[in-house]
Amino acid sequence: MSEHIQWEPLREAAAEAMRYAYAPYSKFPVGAAALVDDGRVVTGCNVENASYGVGLCAECGLVSELQRTGGGRLVAFTCVDGHGELLMPCGRCRQLLYEFGGDDLLVETVDGPKTMTEILPYAFGPQDLSRSS
Ligand SMILES: O=c1ccn([C@H]2C[C@H](O)[C@@H](CO)O2)c(=O)[nH]1
Numbered sequence: 001m002s003e004h005i006q007w008e009p010l011r012e013a014a015a016e017a018m019r020y021a022y023a024p025y026s027k028f029p030v031g032a033a034a035l036v037d038d039g040r041v042v043t044g045c046n047v048e049n050a051s052y053g054v055g056l057c058a059e060c061g062l063v064s065e066l067q068r069t070g071g072g073r074l075v076a077f078t079c080v081d082g083h084g085e086l087l088m089p090c091g092r093c094r095q096l097l098y099e100f101g102g103d104d105l106l107v108e109t110v111d112g113p114k115t116m117t118e119i120l121p122y123a124f125g126p127q128d129l130s131r132s133s
């Protein structure tokens with residue numbers, strides 16, 4: 001499946017989600033979209049707050065939608081800004097995405113798709129908690 005990712009429609013879904021962003025403070029709207037292993041596409045936009053640090057990245061909304069609409073594994077992820085430029089997920093969001101996509105999640109970058117392992121090496125995840133002793 002991952003060899004046949006259609007990145008263009010995924011980017012368009014991210015750009016569409018970005019239109020709902022609430023970013024009055026940074027004036028930096030962001031949209032994110034991901035393909036789920038059952039074929040559906042989930043999206044999110046950033047939602048800021050007058051208490052700046054409380055703001056939510058687009059990826060937060062995306063994983064919330066993933067869970068709300070039935071869960072599943074993330075297969076491919078992309079994120080765009082207001083100029084349609086690709087954005088890399090911030091460190092916190094790499095962790096957030098790792099939980100639901102694992103090492104093999106493909107993340108679109110300016111250098112083409114990269115695996116989560118490449119952009120978040122030596123990740124901490126559920127496997128660390130389930131190890132016995
Ligand atoms: O991958 C990213 C990077 C940044 N932002 C948001 C957070 C903040 O609202 C704005 C500026 O950092 O962009 C995201 O939503 N996702």
Ligand SMILES: [Zn+2]
Nearest residue numbers: 057090092093
């Ligand atoms: Zn983030």
